[in-house]
Amino acid sequence: MKKRILIGVGIFVSLLLILLVLLIIFxxxxxxxxxxxxxxxxxxKYPVDFKVQDAHFTDINSVVLSGISLVPHDRDTLFVTDSVHATVSIRSILKGRIVFDKLQVANGYLTARKNGDINNFTFLFKSDKAEPADTTAKGGRNYGELLNRLIETAFDNVPNQVDFKNLNVSYESPNRTIAVKMPFLKMDDGTINTELTIQMDSIVNNMRVRGTIDPGDYNLSASVYASDKNGIRVPYVEEKxxxxxxxxxLHVSLEDxxxxxxxxxxxGNAKVQNLVVNHPRIATEDVLVKESAVDYVVTIxxxxxxxxxxxxxxxxxAVANLQASYQSNPSKIIDLKVNTEKIPANDFFESLPPGLFENLDGIKAQGTLQYKMSFHVNMDQLDSLKFDSDLDASKDFKILKWGKTNIEKINGSFVHTVYEYGKPVRTFTVGPANPFFAPISQISPYLRNAILTAEDAGFYKHNGFHEEAFRQAIIKNLKEGEFVRGGSTISMQLVKNVFLTRHKTITRKVEEAIIVWLIENLDLVSKNRMFEVYLNIIEWGPNVYGAKDASRFYFGKQPSELNLAESIFLTSIIPSPKRYRSSFDSHGNLRNWKGYYYRLIGGIMRRRGLITEAEYENLYPNVTLYGRARDLIVTAPDTSMSEEPDTSEFELETIDLLDL
Structure with missing residues (x-):
């Protein structure tokens, strides 16, 4: 019995050996x-010609493939490689099929080309549906579908184990060239390791990438490190x-x-370290953010x-919760919400990036801050635009130490520098030491009330911001398609002039709002003092700053002596003081269109009880120029000896307009 068993085992082993020899032979x-x-x-699967010129075993389970190419039909070659070394499992040979494992690819070249509508790569992203990937659905392309195809194509083609040597990837078009060189790229059971050099136009980045990938669950986690002292520069930003x-x-992940x-x-989430941003519309110098991060949920x-x-x-x-959406059809609707949890005040100020808010650098504070903002607009119903913004502070909030700038300096005399186009043009003292300084009590009530009426009627009531005025400014700007109205309060104008340079940056407006909030909510400066400083520094003409300088320049009198008509004129040129000449004809008379402004401001002042009915009835839209202003404005020949023209018709017409 044992002999038969041994003979059977021997026969079986022999057959296996014969089968193995045959498999190896064949x-x-x-x-x-x-x-x-x-x-x-x-x-x-694809409209391509895929060829392997040669394939042979080098030993019992090692294979070399050479002359591999992928050429789309009627297009330039997309991919070629010199050789691929692969390991074949013995088990797969015994099963009568070959499964490649542990691929080593040498000298691979992936070249994507695009010229107009012709390219050699979009076929990779074709849909399983009948229509091609670039088909635009009725009413617009679905970029969510397009991105989904791209992600699935990329993840579906991730090899389990591969080792690239000298992999080169490039993109060529008439307007752009991108070249990626990888000395090595290793992927082993979901781990990624590579070094690469990316040249995009004139920008060259040297970096290392480490990460993991799970194609089945569409999970990706990768870290990108600069491998030299130049950092990693984002392309296209300078050009565009x-x-x-x-x-x-940069650490980035896709979790779902x-x-x-x-x-x-x-x-997923992303985190960036030592982010440097430089743009003249953001700030005048580099903005450094040591660490920023986002946990994102994005729907397209x-x-x-x-x-x-x-x-x-x-x-x-500083951490904020963010929600935003943009719908473009059937109506363009934009929604934005920003909410923060209670942030320790010190953390808030320390989180402000250096180079971004110069006056707030170094502030020390106690207490907590919390910010909420909501914005909604339907572009087809602009008048229904909604905007709410609120910064709350805890009861114990206060500034322990001012940093680079002492915001409270405006309570006393201080030196003020005027900037134009970012450059200083004049410096003077705001205080009694300056002979052109006028205390608020020595400035005509007509001028004070006209400015408040035109610029900020609620100045003495609000806390530095007028949300409705700001909302109306946004609506006006959206309707016009350009910036035509600001919505700034006197508090905001004061802060802009005293503390901020004239560089028109996006962040300047944020810094302005923070300083205004500090002044108003901490009662750092009284309203009267704020208005007094404002009246003494605002521009009123060519190198003319402050109410005393303006009243002498135009009318040769003290600011306390200004009448109603003169005050309304001075108020009218505050928004565009450099265009003061356009208000007059060559004889020094106010142009007819100024009558509308007089009617508007005068009428509001009358309704609010700031002037009497008689003062309003006697208001005439004209002024008499003296001093330097007359020399600059009046260019017509002197006709003072001739008979004065009959202005009764104009006067009656003007009075009728003022009555409207």
């Missing part, structure tokens, strides 16, 4: 069959926006992807883009 045929099958599968963006390290009801939702669909809850944005120590 493995070349099996390899050839496998290659043809792979070529057929790729060519059936005239600025620069650079950073040292869902495509439902024609909308793609992505979840047809005519729809949204940043959804629970997206959180962190800048250094």
């Amino acid at each position: 493995r070349g045929k099996l390899l050839e069959y496998t290659i043809k099958k792979v070529e057929a599968r790729i060519e059936n 926006f005239g600025g620069t963006v650079a950073f040292d390290t 992807k869902k495509y439902r009801k024609d909308r793609l939702t992505l979840r 669909g047809k005519d729809f883009y949204a940043i959804e809850e629970p997206t959180k944005v962190r800048v250094n120590h």
